[in-house]
Amino acid sequence: MNHLLRKVAVTALSVTMVTSSFAWVGGQQAYAAESTATTSSTGVTQAYESLFQTDNVIDVKITMEDADWQSMLESPLDKDYKQVSVEVDGNKLDNVGFSTKGNMTLRSVASMEDSDRYSFRLKFDKYDKTQTLLGLDKMVLNNNYTDPSYMREILHYEALRSIGMDVPMTNYVNLYVNGELVGFYTGVEAVDDSYLERNYGEDYEDGVLYDTEEKSYLQYEENGEYSTLSKDLGSDKDKTKLKNFIQTLNEMPEGEKGDIESVLDIDSALQYIAGNTVLGNYDSYNGDKGHNYMLYSDATGKFTVVPWDFNMSFNGYSAGGGGRGGATTDSTTTNTNATNVSVDEPVLGISMESVPMINNLLAVPEYKEKYLTYVNELADYLEGIQDRITELSAKIRPYVNADPTKFYTTEQFESNIVYSATGDTGSGMGDGMTPPEGFEGMTPPEGMEGMTPPEGMEGMTPPDGTTPPTRPSGTVADDDTTDPAANTGDNSTRPAGNFAGGQGMGSMASGSLTTFALNRLANLQEQLGREVTPLPETDEQQGNTTSTETTDSASISVTLDGQSVAFPDQEPLEVSGRVMVPVNAIFEALGAEVTWNPTAKTVTAVLNNQTFVLKIGSSTATVNGTSVEIDSSAIIRNSRTLVPVRFISEALGLKVDWDQSTATVKITSQ
Numbered sequence: 001m002n003h004l005l006r007k008v009a010v011t012a013l014s015v016t017m018v019t020s021s022f023a024w025v026g027g028q029q030a031y032a033a034e035s036t037a038t039t040s041s042t043g044v045t046q047a048y049e050s051l052f053q054t055d056n057v058i059d060v061k062i063t064m065e066d067a068d069w070q071s072m073l074e075s076p077l078d079k080d081y082k083q084v085s086v087e088v089d090g091n092k093l094d095n096v097g098f099s100t101k102g103n104m105t106l107r108s109v110a111s112m113e114d115s116d117r118y119s120f121r122l123k124f125d126k127y128d129k130t131q132t133l134l135g136l137d138k139m140v141l142n143n144n145y146t147d148p149s150y151m152r153e154i155l156h157y158e159a160l161r162s163i164g165m166d167v168p169m170t171n172y173v174n175l176y177v178n179g180e181l182v183g184f185y186t187g188v189e190a191v192d193d194s195y196l197e198r199n200y201g202e203d204y205e206d207g208v209l210y211d212t213e214e215k216s217y218l219q220y221e222e223n224g225e226y227s228t229l230s231k232d233l234g235s236d237k238d239k240t241k242l243k244n245f246i247q248t249l250n251e252m253p254e255g256e257k258g259d260i261e262s263v264l265d266i267d268s269a270l271q272y273i274a275g276n277t278v279l280g281n282y283d284s285y286n287g288d289k290g291h292n293y294m295l296y297s298d299a300t301g302k303f304t305v306v307p308w309d310f311n312m313s314f315n316g317y318s319a320g321g322g323g324r325g326g327a328t329t330d331s332t333t334t335n336t337n338a339t340n341v342s343v344d345e346p347v348l349g350i351s352m353e354s355v356p357m358i359n360n361l362l363a364v365p366e367y368k369e370k371y372l373t374y375v376n377e378l379a380d381y382l383e384g385i386q387d388r389i390t391e392l393s394a395k396i397r398p399y400v401n402a403d404p405t406k407f408y409t410t411e412q413f414e415s416n417i418v419y420s421a422t423g424d425t426g427s428g429m430g431d432g433m434t435p436p437e438g439f440e441g442m443t444p445p446e447g448m449e450g451m452t453p454p455e456g457m458e459g460m461t462p463p464d465g466t467t468p469p470t471r472p473s474g475t476v477a478d479d480d481t482t483d484p485a486a487n488t489g490d491n492s493t494r495p496a497g498n499f500a501g502g503q504g505m506g507s508m509a510s511g512s513l514t515t516f517a518l519n520r521l522a523n524l525q526e527q528l529g530r531e532v533t534p535l536p537e538t539d540e541q542q543g544n545t546t547s548t549e550t551t552d553s554a555s556i557s558v559t560l561d562g563q564s565v566a567f568p569d570q571e572p573l574e575v576s577g578r579v580m581v582p583v584n585a586i587f588e589a590l591g592a593e594v595t596w597n598p599t600a601k602t603v604t605a606v607l608n609n610q611t612f613v614l615k616i617g618s619s620t621a622t623v624n625g626t627s628v629e630i631d632s633s634a635i636i637r638n639s640r641t642l643v644p645v646r647f648i649s650e651a652l653g654l655k656v657d658w659d660q661s662t663a664t665v666k667i668t669s670q
Contacts, residue, residue, distance in 0.1 A: 052169030097126025208234030280338035
């Protein structure tokens with residue numbers, strides 16, 4: 001790109017300086033809702049920074065030929081640019097490049113039969129090298145694949161910003177194509193010319209930018225070509241600078257710096273490593289995939305680590321086969337999941353020796369101390385995470401509700417942002433969500449049994465009984481919609497493809513963001529010798545705290561047509577005059593097929609053409625889609641889901657009697 005022409009274009013604009021404001025959350029300094037990334041001392045302030053306030057929701061409106069849109073949706077893996085006109089938050093440009101983006105995520109969505117919710121990129125200088133959007137040459141629109149919270153990427157970048165790292169800026173986007181709302185996306189400043197100039201100054205073009213594919217572990221290879229690292233921008237003949245950096249990194253004397261500071265910005269590497277460690281991001285250099293970062297070298301050959309792609313942060317990905325199979329690992333660490341990863345060995349699914357940028361740097365006492373400083377600062381950030389999630393969710397909830405193509409239900413969004421005592425503290429991708437005992441082997445919902453997993457995820461075992469999200473229905477708001485909640489999204493007229501939530505995406509949901517964050521915080525505080533923040537008490541731990549158990553649980557028995565029903569691990573309880581029984585035992589005794597959705601915390605049972613859906617803690621259930629009041633909410637005790645036996649039995653048309661003298665519930669077929 002012609003640097004001088006870009007510079008003139010930016011200078012011609014009226015630039016308003018955007019500064020970061022802070023709020024004190026939980027006694028620690030954290031970025032407030034209106035915060036943005038600050039420009040480093042060597043960088044150049046850009047007018048487009050005003051678009052990327054973290055909590056900002058802007059409209060991006062694409063106008064393109066219907067045939068081009070249909071072609072893009074029919075052949076998403078081609079990633080061909082289409083020439084479009086675009087309006088971004090009121091700023092209009094013509095001759096802009098628009099394409100799908102991604103690798104594994106793109107292939108995964110392309111393999112779905114009922115979703116075309118791709119991630120996209122906008123290249124403003126694709127057809128006119130002098131054209132930018134307020135100085136911005138490219139931005140990406142991420143589809144929040146695997147993230148029902150819509151927050152993982154936003155929060156991880158924000159946390160890194162809070163410790164002073166140069167990172168891409170973010171916002172939220174309502175994306176429209178030809179007047180129709182496509183979905184609610186995460187907008188991210190692309191790592192391109194404008195990003196490099198903003199962070200590294202006017203001489204950035206003298207440097208070189210490398211992107212990483214999987215297995216970019218930075219291990220030295222004699223005469224190696226390092227094919228997993230590809231040059232994106234700049235010049236580096238025969239990868240000379242890159243090879244020198246990798247060789248110098250690997251030849252560091254044990255426990256000593258060697259010449260590493262001549263080829264690596266140490267702070268950027270330690271900040272990136274600490275962020276992945278604290279925030280549980282192992283779809284990264286800290287995990288078995290060894291990717292999702294970039295390396296930018298200045299003219300002297302000194303590289304800076306640039307972080308990228310955090311949709312699987314906060315325990316969204318389990319490295320080394322913990323949640324996604326097929327990964328090979330030579331890990332000899334004691335780490336078993338993202339919640340309890342040791343700050344001294346911050347890897348998962350791979351050995352320390354396999355990742356020299358971690359192993360060799362942390363072996364140097366000075367660098368280890370600086371790294372632990374960043375870990376502590378990020379733990380400070382986590383101490384305010386619950387309030388931050390509450391604040392952010394309040395802002396985006398109307399847009400999430402209105403999103404016509406979301407991968408997950410609104411209930412899954414809500415479950416992903418609240419703490420659960422029985423939620424995930426282990427593997428990512430939903431696997432850590434432990435179902436109540438007795439539901440581990442449930443059969444997948446009808447229609448999902450033979451589904452082929454997306455490429456690269458063949459070995460992954462989804463949570464048993466997880467149900468795919470339902471497709472929203474209603475009318476589509478036009479591009480002048482001002483109330484985001486007004487659109488419920490009937491996509492039947494959308495060209496080429498169905499934009500409803502993808503089949504099976506419910507099983508690809510990451511576990512609760514809040515549950516992981518608070519459990520990880522407690523673990524880190526213990527490791528760091530800090531005061532441990534107590535975990536919240538929940539209804540799951542306390543049962544129904546307003547109820548009174550009036551009868552010894554061991555004295556209650558249940559019979560079905562005269563045959564005793566066994567409850568191996570949790571006996572029935574009398575709670576406020578209602579007999580509560582473990583739902584799996586009673587349904588299995590009745591011959592029902594039962595499934596458990598750990599993310600939505602719902603139990604679904606099918607018997608005699610009747611479908612029951614019960615949500616933990618709710619006073620209503622649905623029977624064949626009709627809402628029915630329950631006289632006592634479902635609760636969890638000892639990892640068992642308990643429900644009122646009378647409600648279940650009578651809903652099935654069975655007769656229920658209570659024998660007070662023997663404390664027996666008698667269920668009989670009528």
